[in-house]
Amino acid sequence: MNTFECIKSRNSYRGKYKDEIIPKADLIKIIDAGLSAPSGCNKQTTSLIAIDDKETLRKVLDVIEPKVCDTAPALICVLSENIYAYRDKCYAIQDYSAAIENMLLEIVELGYASCWIEGHITDTDRICDKIAKILDVPSNYNLVCILPIGHAIEEIKKPNKKDFNKRSCFNNFKNME
Amino acid sequence: MNTFECIKSRNSYRGKYKDEIIPKADLIKIIDAGLSAPSGCNKQTTSLIAIDDKETLRKVLDVIEPKVCDTAPALICVLSENIYAYRDKCYAIQDYSAAIENMLLEIVELGYASCWIEGHITDTDRICDKIAKILDVPSNYNLVCILPIGHAIEEIKKPNKKDFNKRSCFNNFKNME
Numbered sequence: 001m002n003t004f005e006c007i008k009s010r011n012s013y014r015g016k017y018k019d020e021i022i023p024k025a026d027l028i029k030i031i032d033a034g035l036s037a038p039s040g041c042n043k044q045t046t047s048l049i050a051i052d053d054k055e056t057l058r059k060v061l062d063v064i065e066p067k068v069c070d071t072a073p074a075l076i077c078v079l080s081e082n083i084y085a086y087r088d089k090c091y092a093i094q095d096y097s098a099a100i101e102n103m104l105l106e107i108v109e110l111g112y113a114s115c116w117i118e119g120h121i122t123d124t125d126r127i128c129d130k131i132a133k134i135l136d137v138p139s140n141y142n143l144v145c146i147l148p149i150g151h152a153i154e155e156i157k158k159p160n161k162k163d164f165n166k167r168s169c170f171n172n173f174k175n176m177e
Numbered sequence: 178m179n180t181f182e183c184i185k186s187r188n189s190y191r192g193k194y195k196d197e198i199i200p201k202a203d204l205i206k207i208i209d210a211g212l213s214a215p216s217g218c219n220k221q222t223t224s225l226i227a228i229d230d231k232e233t234l235r236k237v238l239d240v241i242e243p244k245v246c247d248t249a250p251a252l253i254c255v256l257s258e259n260i261y262a263y264r265d266k267c268y269a270i271q272d273y274s275a276a277i278e279n280m281l282l283e284i285v286e287l288g289y290a291s292c293w294i295e296g297h298i299t300d301t302d303r304i305c306d307k308i309a310k311i312l313d314v315p316s317n318y319n320l321v322c323i324l325p326i327g328h329a330i331e332e333i334k335k336p337n338k339k340d341f342n343k344r345s346c347f348n349n350f351k352n353m354e
Contacts, residue, residue: 003286006180007210007279024347031345033184035338037278038293042336047353048345056348089296097274101214102184105282109180116215119266136350159219161212168208168225170201171233173313176224 006105013113014068015154022052022074022149026110030076030149033106037098040091046099047079049135056134060146063130068117072148076103077131079141096144103147113152118145183282190290191245192331199229199251199326203287207253207326210283214275217268223276224256226312233311237323240307245294249325253280254308256318273321280324290329295322 001009027050034048051057052074060077061070069075080096100116107114121127122144132143169175178186204227211225228234229251237254238247246252257273277293284291298304299321309320346352 003180003183003282007213036184044339050347053348093270094274097271098278101275101278105180162221170227171230
């Protein structure tokens with residue numbers, strides 16, 4: 001699969017996953033893709049914890065309410081440090097978002113499904129902090145996102161998108177439809 | 178080139194570009210990659226303007242001081258709208274960062290070089306606003322990043338990166354080196 005095909009076939013999956021063991025080599029390749037993303041001033045503010053141990057996985061999934069990705073056989077937890085790139089400028093959100101996108105693409109390339117789960121765990125009930133506690137994450141890291149990894153057993157649907165010509169144009173905004 | 182190879186061979190390029198015309202089909206493919214990125218609650222907060230018209234390109238590059246990507250034969254300008262996903266939650270930074278990473282990968286796949294230029298144009302001197310004015314961008318959009326596109330004529334260098342095992346581990350943060 002070339003990169004363009006991979007980009008075009010990535011979609012968020014919110015259904016059930018096949019019960020299986022994800023090979024460690026696949027998880028390492030997904031982590032490698034994530035850590036290969038660029039970061040503002042090369043500050044490398046993103047770190048990752050892969051969860052494939054059944055007991056840890058169960059503990060983490062159990063603190064997520066309402067349930068999402070409850071049948072995922074593996075997870076990647078995305079950690080972010082608010083390191084200044086220069087003066088008061090911090091590009092940590094940009095950094096982890098690029099890392100997440102790389103991982104989502106590599107997950108697709110390896111034949112798995114996933115979903116960027118951020119808002120659900122970072123809302124006012126701070127599920128992210130409960131997950132961070134289970135994983136002994138130090139307080140200078142924010143757990144900002146989880147990515148389930150596994151084979152989809154339901155249909156993966158494409159979202160409706162605005163027309164290409166309403167979101168892009170050449171040389172001047174007046175050429176936008 | 179498969180996706181993993183593409184991810185691993187992407188590097189920020191800050192050198193000079195070959196003087197040439199970038200085919201419109203390539204720019205459209207890069208835009209398509211960008212607009213195919215996920216967005217929080219599918220709000221599609223990211224829009225794109227490709228610049229390949231020589232006169233417009235010159236005007237835009239001339240307002241950037243100190244100079245960066247001054248010889249680029251084409252640019253993609255990234256626009257972002259602060260649309261709420263729900264309540265007071267906005268994922269516009271995440272959205273445009275995922276779109277940028279997709280475009281950087283597609284740029285590599287097509288054989289071009291680029292660099293994520295954000296901090297330099299969004300700093301206190303607000304170069305981004307000068308570029309937005311040239312492109313007649315309405316005030317509800319923030320111009321947040323430019324991506325030069327072209328063939329590199331200098332060496333593309335890899336940055337130093339922290340060890341893989343210091344940024345990732347399995348199942349518990351205590352397994353981080």
